[in-house]
Amino acid sequence: PKGKKARAKAKLERHWGEHVVEDTKKFRKGKSRILSSNDIKKEKKVDDDEENDSTSIVIESDPSDDEEEEEDAFSNLLQSIEEKKKLRRHLQINDQDDDDSSTTTSESVDTDDDDELSNKETEKESTMNNDNNNNNIETKEKDDDDPFTRHFHNRNPLPEDDQKIQEVLKEIQTLTKVPSSSFEIQLSKNLKTRDAEKFFEYNRKILKENWNKLRNTKRRKQQQLLTKFQSTLYPSLVSYADMLLSDNNHRNELHSIIALHIMNHVLTSRGRIQRNNKKKDDDDDARRDQGYTRPTVLILLPTRGTCYTFLHSMMSLLLGEDTTAQVENMDRFQTEYGPVENMSDNDDDDRRRKAILESKGEEWNSLFGDDVNSDDDFKLGVSFLPKSLSGKNNNKDSKKKSSSSSSIKLYSSFYKSDIIFASPLALKMNSVEEEDEENDIDYLSSIEICFLAYSEVLLLQNWDHVRDVLDLCLNKQPLNNNATDFSRVREYLLAGQAKHWRQLIVSTKFTDPNIVSTFKRHAVSVEGMMKVSQRVLTVDDAALSEVLVPTLKQVFQRIPCTSFSTQGEDRLVYFEKHLLPQIQRTTTHTMIFVPSYFEFISLRNLLLQKELIFVSVTEYARVSEVSRGRARFLQGRKPLLLYTGRAHYYNRHVIKGVQHLIMYGLPEHPEFYSEIVNMIGNNDNDTAMNSCLTLFSPYEAHALERICGKSNCQRMLQKGKDKKSTFIFIS
Numbered sequence: 035p036k037g038k039k040a041r042a043k044a045k046l047e048r049h050w051g052e053h054v055v056e057d058t059k060k061f062r063k064g065k066s067r068i069l070s071s072n073d074i075k076k077e078k079k080v081d082d083d084e085e086n087d088s089t090s091i092v093i094e095s096d097p098s099d100d101e102e103e104e105e106d107a108f109s110n111l112l113q114s115i116e117e118k119k120k121l122r123r124h125l126q127i128n129d130q131d132d133d134d135s136s137t138t139t140s141e142s143v144d145t146d147d148d149d150e151l152s153n154k155e156t157e158k159e160s161t162m163n164n165d166n167n168n169n170n171i172e173t174k175e176k177d178d179d180d181p182f183t184r185h186f187h188n189r190n191p192l193p194e195d196d197q198k199i200q201e202v203l204k205e206i207q208t209l210t211k212v213p214s215s216s217f218e219i220q221l222s223k224n225l226k227t228r229d230a231e232k233f234f235e236y237n238r239k240i241l242k243e244n245w246n247k248l249r250n251t252k253r254r255k256q257q258q259l260l261t262k263f264q265s266t267l268y269p270s271l272v273s274y275a276d277m278l279l280s281d282n283n284h285r286n287e288l289h290s291i292i293a294l295h296i297m298n299h300v301l302t303s304r305g306r307i308q309r310n311n312k313k314k315d316d317d318d319d320a321r322r323d324q325g326y327t328r329p330t331v332l333i334l335l336p337t338r339g340t341c342y343t344f345l346h347s348m349m350s351l352l353l354g355e356d357t358t359a360q361v362e363n364m365d366r367f368q369t370e371y372g373p374v375e376n377m378s379d380n381d382d383d384d385r386r387r388k389a390i391l392e393s394k395g396e397e398w399n400s401l402f403g404d405d406v407n408s409d410d411d412f413k414l415g416v417s418f419l420p421k422s423l424s425g426k427n428n429n430k431d432s433k434k435k436s437s438s439s440s441s442i443k444l445y446s447s448f449y450k451s452d453i454i455f456a457s458p459l460a461l462k463m464n465s466v467e468e469e470d471e472e473n474d475i476d477y478l479s480s481i482e483i484c485f486l487a488y489s490e491v492l493l494l495q496n497w498d499h500v501r502d503v504l505d506l507c508l509n510k511q512p513l514n515n516n517a518t519d520f521s522r523v524r525e526y527l528l529a530g531q532a533k534h535w536r537q538l539i540v541s542t543k544f545t546d547p548n549i550v551s552t553f554k555r556h557a558v559s560v561e562g563m564m565k566v567s568q569r570v571l572t573v574d575d576a577a578l579s580e581v582l583v584p585t586l587k588q589v590f591q592r593i594p595c596t597s598f599s600t601q602g603e604d605r606l607v608y609f610e611k612h613l614l615p616q617i618q619r620t621t622t623h624t625m626i627f628v629p630s631y632f633e634f635i636s637l638r639n640l641l642l643q644k645e646l647i648f649v650s651v652t653e654y655a656r657v658s659e660v661s662r663g664r665a666r667f668l669q670g671r672k673p674l675l676l677y678t679g680r681a682h683y684y685n686r687h688v689i690k691g692v693q694h695l696i697m698y699g700l701p702e703h704p705e706f707y708s709e710i711v712n713m714i715g716n717n718d719n720d721t722a723m724n725s726c727l728t729l730f731s732p733y734e735a736h737a738l739e740r741i742c743g744k745s746n747c748q749r750m751l752q753k754g755k756d757k758k759s760t761f762i763f764i765s
Contacts, residue, residue: 332454
């Protein structure tokens with residue numbers, strides 16, 4: 035045979051015993067084969083002789099047809115060879131099984147038996163292929179249903195026009211109310227109430243096992259995987275929808291389910307990146323699995339103590355009960371973020387101090403207690419590594435072995451971290467200040483989950499820091515290369531639409547206008563949003579029920595306000611016109627509670643202008659000044675005392691000698707109202723001579739509802755000529 039393909043084909047035919055049909059033999063010519071006129075005449079003569087013996091069909095074809103038919107025949111030949119190889123393998127396996135099972139073997143096998151075996155093997159082969167195809171289809175469908183895959187891999191970027199983007203988001207973020215007895219729930223149209231346990235199955239295996247162990251589901255079979263509150267939130271949470279969660283009674287349940295979601299997101303993301311690193315796929319879209327930088331989760335917390343607690347809950351989900359088994363730099367973390375040791379040696383002082391701290395409440399002790407680290411300037415990088423790549427364990431005394439395939443490294447570089455824990459103050463000082471030459475915020479360019487925990491504490495620290503971090507730092511286009519593989523960066527990041535694929539989770543104890551406005555501004559996810567707020571339906575659930583002063587008339591006065599921006603000025607004018615003359619006449623043991631420090635400055639300037647004698651207790655005052663001012667107020671030497679909301683939040687002072695109380699505004703924390711009003715009962719005077727007056731504006735509906743209840747709040751905010759503006763409650 036002439037031609038390379040023809041010679042290779044003939045060699046395969048001799049080896050495998052394959053015979054070529056004579057009719058197709060004449061069409062198999064090499065690509066460089068040039069037929070001479072003599073060869074064509076010889077072929078025609080042979081054809082004429084064959085026509086005399088029997089009828090045949092002569093096909094005239096051009097060289098291109100010859101090449102196509104030659105390639106088809108060659109592919110068919112290779113396919114038949116592969117099938118014979120598979121059959122021989124199966125036959126050898128069956129022969130070995132027969133030799134092991136029986137002592138006698140037959141040396142000769144009939145051809146009919148061979149045919150039966152080959153038929154059976156082909157049937158088995160076809161069924162195995164069908165099963166594999168079905169399994170592949172099922173796994174593919176499961177991957178498509180996975181919330182992570184559906185959110186990050188099965189989406190195209192939004193339109194480039196900003197107006198069209200706003201139209202799309204407006205349609206997605208249209209909220210509908212979900213009926214609930216104890217919560218007010220609002221969902222986007224694309225978010226439906228779905229089975230939470232179905233989404234729970236998409237978590238990593240190690241996370242599910244440790245979740246079950248921590249909840250003791252193996253010991254208590256009746257206990258469900260998720261509580262009722264967690265089941266309500268989990269489908270929307272794993273769908274990467276923006277969430278505003280206002281609840282005070284289920285904080286531990288809320289933080290545990292958010293920790294599970296964050297851990298599953300990080301492990302899934304890192305696992306798919308490592309799996310795609312091993313693949314050599316020409317499809318670039320299939321390998322777009324990451325952002326500009328490695329960090330994907332940002333968790334903003336108010337203090338080091340809250341960071342210590344939340345990080346331990348996350349580590350327990352990955353490592354189980356022994357959270358120190360696979361953690362690098364754990365000793366340093368324990369020293370810098372863990373409980374603070376008490377160095378006092380006097381037992382009497384310890385007992386007295388312990389009694390005072392217990393009187394401040396459990397919530398205050400969990401944030402600012404003696405053994406809690408309350409530092410608000412910190413930042414920490416955390417990375418997850420396979421055990422084969424992780425460094426040596428610093429904790430050599432730990433004998434337990436974790437079943438997890440990953441280890442945790444604390445204090446990792448930001449660009450090599452998966453999760454960043456930080457306070458808003460630390461991020462602003464290191465990233466936003468214009469005078470800082472190292473203004474590097476590129477590590478926040480690819481954040482996919484941003485979690486604001488303890489937002490009510492961040493609100494009293496400085497909410498402007500949170501706004502600056504969200505506005506100026508998060509999901510901005512990077513300024514440097516940072517060794518980025520742009521062939522694997524997701525499409526929406528390249529289009530500058532990272533914020534629309536970011537999930538913003540805000541956890542707060544109560545609903546505040548500042549928190550709500552910030553959430554509305556930055557909650558722009560394509561998956562929609564969910565809002566959950568706790569209801570205060572009756573007075574029994576409100577702060578009024580906690581007032582213990584008997585027969586005290588609590589007067590609520592609504593002040594007239596023209597707009598939200600001018601309510602501070604309107605409040606000061608009302609105070610100067612109606613209340614200041616009464617204070618000048620009485621001037622005995624009167625305390626004015628001012629929730630905001632800015633309002634305290636304006637009120638203090640007014641009292642100085644009127645030359646009134648007063649003392650102030652603020653969060654910035656020294657301990658000696660506070661003690662001296664409280665003593666003078668109790669003795670009557672200072673008839674007027676100004677007390678700020680932040681001073682009460684951080685110190686929980688108990689002011690003695692209060693006979694008349696004026697609340698310049700409603701406190702955001704509802705328990706502050708009852709705690710401050712109960713200070714009136716800390717004197718020996720007749721309670722009938724005491725008074726309590728609270729000023730409120732129509733724009734303080736959230737705080738008023740928590741103090742008086744929803745039904746009373748709606749009645750107190752009604753406007754009109756015939757509507758009242760003064761309301762009295764008697765305890």
